[in-house]
Amino acid sequence: MEMDTITEIPDDEYILKCTSACAGCGDSLTLRYVLKAAGPDIVLVMPAGCTAAFQGIYPKTAFTVPVVNIAFGAAAACASGISRMFLATGRTTKVIVYAGDGGTLDIGLQALSGAFERRTDFLYICYDNEAYGNTGMQRSGATPLGAKTTTTPAGKAEVKKDIDAIIAAHNPPYQATACASYPQDLFRKVRKALTFRGPTFIHVLSPCPPGWRYSSEKTIEVGRLAVKSGMWALWEREHGNLAISAPTKAAMKKPVPLEEYLSVQGRFKGIDGTTVEQLKEQIRETFHRFREEEDRP
Amino acid sequence: MxxxxxxxxxxxxxxxxxxxxxxxxxxxxxxxxxxxxxxxxxxxxxxxxxxxxxxxxxxxxxxxxxxxxxxxxxxxxxxxxxxxxxxxxxxxxxxxxxxxxxxxxxxxxxxxxxxxxxxxxxxxxxxxxxxxxxxxxxxxxxxxxxxxxxxxxxxxxxxxxxxxxxxxxxxxxxxxVDTIEPGDFIPPIHLPDSVDPKNPKGYGxxxxxxxxxxxxxxxxxxxxxxxxxxxxxxxxxxxxxGRTYGLTEEYRCSDADVVVVSLGTLGKEAEVAIDILRDEGIKAGSLRLRWFRPFPELDLAGKEVVVIDRDYSFGFGGVLAHSIRSKNLVKVYSVIAGLGGQEVTYDDIAGFIRNRRIGGESWFGVNDHV
CATH class of the missing domain: 3.40.50.970 (Thiamin diphosphate (ThDP)-binding fold, Pyr/PP domains)
Structure with missing residues (x-):
């Protein structure tokens, strides 16, 4: 991995102060670094979601870049139209979708798949807080096994949908995962994604204090525990070739016990031992797949 | 050409x-x-x-x-x-x-x-x-x-x-079809407030x-x-x-006692029906709505009106019939016809007009008078 330093991240801010995002919001933190990496010559396409909710109220906006709001399931399709219009007129402005996990894994999946299959020139960023946060934390396809949401009060019985594998099946030139708790890594991956033509994807774990039920000053810590325990893995694929990012390499060598990640969050309170074992098994499988793929000649 | x-x-x-x-x-x-x-x-x-x-x-x-x-x-x-x-x-x-x-x-x-x-x-x-x-x-x-x-x-x-x-x-x-060279009939598009990162705005x-x-x-x-x-x-x-279009297309309406109102190709069939009825001495006319939104102002005062709806609003009636009623102080005979591609000929339309029961609704071929 390249040596990242915080100093290469510009001081420019594209989110204005005092948005209505929750204290400790991982999503707004994610967006802050996405915009720092992308710079001002972009258009953000935003479906319904937490970010749309804290963008400000007309005639004001919390962002200093254009934001095209669009219906929940339509972000990638709307971005297709903008991207092709820019192509028609020779404009180099980058089109970036910024969508939550509901808008990506669930209601927006068809439009997303279509846009990737058509090789739309855009960057799609999924900020993943593992539930429908804006409507008060209902389960989504991204909610992990065992997590309590308002529609899975006993804990989710199904495992998280593997959107990254679905995206990989579209053979994008670049895809990556990131986490709001590792801003340098996120910054670098956004910069890199924007150097490719065609559809690129970054899936960012964005911890959510009210939804995950932890106190708001712990967002960075919770995100780091996700990575250190292996519940969230940081990696990138350039033309399909996997490169594991340093924090996950470290976790693969010596993960912190999963219980450390689960116990700081109210959403996993009362999770039974069998479910914890299933989650641990998932992590072992993921790491095993990574090792196998890395060892392949 | x-x-x-x-x-x-x-x-x-x-x-x-x-x-x-x-x-x-x-x-x-x-x-x-x-x-x-x-x-x-x-x-x-x-x-x-x-x-x-x-x-x-x-x-x-x-x-x-x-x-x-x-x-x-x-x-x-x-x-x-x-x-x-x-x-x-x-x-x-x-x-x-x-x-x-x-x-x-x-x-x-x-x-x-x-x-x-x-x-x-x-x-x-x-x-x-x-x-x-x-x-x-x-x-x-x-x-x-x-x-x-x-x-x-x-x-x-x-x-x-x-x-x-x-x-x-x-x-x-x-x-x-007589094709045209549109030339500058459609001016170059210029939309206010198009996306521009130099002048960033929120849309929606x-x-x-x-x-x-x-x-x-x-x-x-x-x-x-x-x-x-x-x-x-x-x-x-x-x-x-050289081709003239209106908000509506009227056919032999000015002196008509009864006017049939319709949309789309039924309006062309209706014109043939009107000729047949005129030959029979019935003073009928056809009014085809070209524009449905905005809904045109119509002058139907003093005329009996037969409306053909190739649509239906369940629990309410034909959409066009109700649109006519709500915008004009006229009594309407509402004919529901052509749903599911049902064939509706000019003879059928002539029949709607001959057998009209102003104030009623009929489903052509199924339940002729409700």
């Missing part, structure tokens, strides 16, 4: 010559020939558009919304289930004041599966803020596309326009009740204003190309 083409081909030819920047396309019977023909034009270099072969109608409209927000001239075509699937986005297009032009080839809604002509698909879009025009001949379909772009993009309007043509009875019927941002209410009023106002723009555009079209 004169040629003989189908309604679908005529639409595609007109769209080609209107030079959209972006065409988003998804196939559905009986519209498919439109997007296929446009694909051919793009592929052969006759049309320099970005052609986005989307994966659904919802995405077709969303892509048009994106391209239009970026300042482009956009077109798509659909029918029936496709129109309903994009309904969320048709509302968005109008609310965002984007002058998207769409051909809707009117088709029945499932279940059961039925690909034939019916107007219920378009009726379900009537409150979205789209201008809706229904055409009755291939020539009219062709001409109306040019007018639709000019009207939609007019700075007093800035609303999307839906050009409706009956499935099969017009989409697949070959008729002679959260909006409080006061501003939202004002935006709705502005949309209503523009819809009203569109009447004069439509009239000016139609008269300019007549001046340049």
């Amino acid at each position: 004169k040629k003989i083409v189908t309604g679908n081909k005529a639409i595609a030819e007109a769209v080609r010559d209107a030079k959209p920047d972006v065409v988003a396309a998804y196939p559905i019977t009986p519209q498919t020939e439109i997007v296929e023909t446009l694909a051919e034009y793009v592929s052969s270099g006759q049309l320099a558009s970005q052609y986005i072969a989307v994966e659904s109608e919802h995405s077709a409209m969303a892509a048009c919304i994106g391209a239009s927000t970026a300042g482009g001239r956009t077109f798509t075509a659909t029918s029936s289930q496709g129109l309903l699937y994009m309904h969320e986005m048709t509302n968005w297009a109008a609310g965002a004041r984007l002058p998207i032009v769409m051909a809707n080839v009117n088709r029945t809604l499932a279940p059961g599966w039925n690909i034939w002509a019916e107007h219920t698909d378009a009726m379900q879009e009537r409150d979205t803020g789209w201008l809706q025009v229904f055409v009755s001949t291939v020539q009219e379909a062709y001409d109306t596309i040019f007018m639709a772009f000019r009207i939609a993009e007019h700075n007093k309007v800035l609303l999307p326009v839906m050009v409706n043509l009956d499935g099969f009875t017009l989409s697949h019927i070959m008729q002679p 941002t959260i909006t409080g009740p006061g501003d939202y209410f004002r935006f709705r009023w502005e949309l209503a106002h523009s819809m009203r204003e569109s009447v004069s723009v439509i009239e000016e555009t139609q008269s300019e079209f007549a001046k340049r190309f």
